[in-house]
Amino acid sequence: MASYNLLLLPGDGIGPEVMAGVETVLAALRETGIASFETETDLVGGAAIDRHGKPLADETLARARSADAILLGAVGGPKWNGVAYEIRPEAGLLRLRKDLGLFANLRPAICYPALADASALKRELVEGLDIMIVRELTGGVYFGEPKEITVLDDGTKRAVDTQVYTTGEIERIAHVAFDLARKRSGRVASAEKHNVMKSGVLWKEVVTAVHAQHYSDVALEHVLADNCAMQLVRRPKQFDVLVTDNLFGDVLSDVAAMLTGSLGMLPSASLGAAEEGGLRRALYEPVHGSAPDIAGADKANPIAMIGSLAMCLRYSFGLGEAADLLDGAITDTLAAGTRTADIATGGAQAIGTKAMAEAIAAA
Amino acid sequence: MASYNLLLLPGDGIGPEVMAGVETVLAALRETGIASFETETDLVGGAAIDRHGKPLADETLARARSADAILLGAVGGPKWNGVAYEIRPEAGLLRLRKDLGLFANLRPAICYPALADASALKRELVEGLDIMIVRELTGGVYFGEPKEITVLDDGTKRAVDTQVYTTGEIERIAHVAFDLARKRSGRVASAEKHNVMKSGVLWKEVVTAVHAQHYSDVALEHVLADNCAMQLVRRPKQFDVLVTDNLFGDVLSDVAAMLTGSLGMLPSASLGAAEEGGLRRALYEPVHGSAPDIAGADKANPIAMIGSLAMCLRYSFGLGEAADLLDGAITDTLAAGTRTADIATGGAQAIGTKAMAEAIAAA
Ligand SMILES: CC(C)[C@H](C(=O)O)[C@@H](O)C(=O)O
């Protein structure tokens, strides 16, 4: 029986609660005998600041490097609003992404039929929605230099951020998107602002070239990022795979997630390059944030976190059947009417984080 | 009777058709004796490329400088996809914004009751929606240097865009937002990514300072741009004035516009600093684009363009009553069931661009 070691980084806010759900499910998975899982738990974000004075200790990064996969809860919260930019909670997450080379962020936006009514959009526009957003995660304005604030002679300030993309960075994320499209509906939309940004010009050029050379069987459409945001609201089902840069991906994936009406249910995977003879580095986390307002109240929905474990089984360990089993357990639990407060509509009785995780583990 | 001179820049696609609607309305306004309007018409965007080889001729810029206000239709279209970045149609519009110092872009997102059903969102979420987006328009990643693509030694490329904001740039747009909020509901939301961008850190700091020093009577809320996009979809009516940078403003204003269900109805104003003893420079344009697919078919909705004229009367000429008259004519025309194709729902009979402009002029 294969054995995998997982690094669990619960983080802040509701992170620890939803991560407890992962442990409940892992216990159930161990019993099925599909694989054996070792876990280690460590700090990230605000929790790490409180302990170490910085959001990611070097030892934690070392553990992350040697783990077969990482599961992360959420980082940040008002408690750390006052800390310096360099050691803010988010910096821990950004360092993990960058140092581990997790350039491909996959964010499925799926509308569960049982929850379509929770969407702000009319049911017919979102029912059956199934978009895969492929966001570049280690480049762009997140990491380009210079990134600084300088004080001018008159005492006022000047802030600079730099968006950088190279041919190679765009090529590798384009491959991820096209490969995924082949296993799905065979359609890719690529979003940028080539009418305003030079990085958009290069993005469009490189995606076009990768398409022409390797994926003429896939349909490719270019869309301006502002128009893309509009189209996501207007007629979201026109999209299948949507590939875009780090910053547009941040905003567009949040719009897509919100459309589904079930933000608390959406997982994500951040993948590195496939390494020879080994696993690719990978981190799995919910799309939702740390929700400090409900932290500790046993109210959070653990499904996004548990769904992230399902993505981990699928993408890191090739355990497609186990992932299907787990996704099926989530669907069955929902179909049975089991709901946490965020998705309990029409007077349905809501259960807590723990009870939801147990229900899924039982299923 | 005051006399104003307007520069009309119809541009590309449906631009000329919707601008013809402005001329129809101007003729009606002249008859009311409210003011007298002189107009000059010139080329911008693709139309200017076809004539002059560039999207904004120097003579046109000179005319723009001496006009009391500018009305612009739309620029761009697939016909000019092949032209170099420096002379693409959009560059004409960007040069107008930058060279005239039109730093404050006001984009109202209003949901007309008669059209609430055209929204992708559920009626109760958008009925009565009235957001004013205040987008910074002459800074940020649109204009920062370096902005270039370089070829590396191995033949691959590297693209760079630079987002720059100074204290002064943020202060002046913050003042515009807070002043507007005072005349509205007294609430401002400011959107940035201070958790990832240094320009976001400075943005938040300066907006906070302007608020504390001058506008303690206005309620200020800071929101991360990605979360803001989500919240716009989830519960748009929580926002009143929303101030943000050039790039986020581009995306967020398009999302807000789409929510209203009536993109073809939304005007915008781009304003310069108030000048001593004179008018402030200003350009008015619809939020929609050039819609090349329906250009020349007498199908476009001229209301956004005519509404932009109403904004011009209000903001440039202080003709609040005439603007109210014109806005009222639009509302009445809609209430009477008159519809262009884009907003004709439920089997309503649609009329053409010309007929719509005439109906409004008559009202
Ligand atoms: C927490 C923050 C740094 C992060 C981002 O901007 O990437 C988050 O918004 C996300 O989308 O994962």
Ligand SMILES: CC(C)[C@H](C(=O)O)[C@@H](O)C(=O)O
């Ligand atoms: C045409 C384009 C340059 C422009 C922009 O990006 O600002 C447009 O999208 C807008 O919002 O006015």
